[in-house]
Amino acid sequence: MKLYCFGESGHSYKAALALELAGLAWEPVFVDFFNGTTRGDAFRSDVNEMGECPVLIDGDVTLSQSGVIQQYLSETYGKFGGTTPEENREVLRWQLWDNHKLSSNAGLCRFLMNFLPEDKRPADVIAFLQGRLKAAYAVLDKHLEGHDWIVGESLTNADLTCCSYLYYPEPFGFDRKDYPNIDAWLSRISALPGWKHPYDLMPGNPSDRA
16 A cells, blocks of 8 residues: 655544554655645646545555545454444544544644744734644543543544644644643553654654755
8 A cells, every 4th residue: 555645744644653553564655745746736636636645545446535544444454443333433523523623723733833934923823723722632631531542442543533643743732741631542552563653654854844
């Protein structure tokens, strides 16, 4: 399998980490996002009309959107789904929540704070996003109280989607020590055999552009 991705992309990390922890054979295909590759006609016509990463190619199957890729890995390879229909619906519920409340805001806030020139960083927008993120962190931290995993008794796509941006080192208003249940949960995930940091798992690192 091939995964079009880049290290700075939290959504790519969701798919890459699922592939890696599942022990599946895959290789990353670097997408030079910061030099406009995803906005180019070739990428949109040949890889993903939406102009986004990640994109998974598995034989004749081409998929975009991290949640779709995670679902495909569950359906095709039996990885990280729930153990019952009820658990599968709960996994989906957390994936949708994450994409709306957590990852979208974290990704945008992190981009504005770290990947724009300092004089172009919109302070009011950043403050607004951080307020929304604090509410999302509180929801997740409370849910994890007394639970090792978000859904059921083992790692699922719910964990893999919600954890992704929280491992990045760039500041965006998240400090693990402020959320002890999230902190313990992230430690459980990173202790799993095969876990890798996003900058070790995928090509592309801010230091490459320093």
